[in-house]
Amino acid sequence: MKTYREFFHQFLLLYRPFEHHLNLELAKHGLYRSQWTILYYLSHLGTATLVELSTYQSVEKPTVTRTINRLEELGYVEHVPTKDKREKRMQLTELGNRISTEVRETVDQFEQNILAGISEQEQLEAIRVMETIRKNLIE
Structure with missing residues (x-):
């Protein structure tokens, strides 16, 4: 089998179980x-528009809108007033920040467990490869 085929075959075999366990x-x-993903993004960047969130996740804006609506219902995100009334900018609430920190601890443990036996250098190389593939896809 050609290496690139095996690479993407292994990627597909990894993606679904990762998403399921996450x-x-x-x-x-x-x-x-x-x-x-939205809580993570907002915890790192502070605020974002729905367009920025949809671009980040590579999904349509209506998908992000539904997710944001649910996060608002939970009290995790809120609107940030802007000069442009058409722009919907969001940020984490105080509760959203607390939840984000709690979830981060759970996800950190999960990620560390599944990376057992993989050196930091190998992780950095995999990150570089994934960034290059993503760049090639969206250009």
């Missing part, structure tokens, strides 16, 4: 991966 960990906090 969702099991997130369920302990009543969240799904799509919701966690």
Whole structure:
């Protein structure tokens, strides 16, 4: 088998089980991966528009809107007033910051467990490879 074929075959075999197990960990906090991704993004960047969030997740804006609506219902995110009334900018609430920190601890443990036996250097190389592939896909 050609190396690139095996690479993507292994990637596909990894993706679904990773997502499934991550969702099991997130369920302990009543969240799904799509919701966690938004909390993670906002915890690092402070605020974001729905367009920025949809671009980050590579999904359509209506998908992000539904997820944001649910996070608002939970009290984790709120609107940030802006000059442009058409722009919907969001940020974490105080509760959202607390939940994000709690979930981060759960996800950190999960990620460390599944990276057992993989050196930091190997992780850095894998990150570089994934960044290059993503760049090639979106350009």
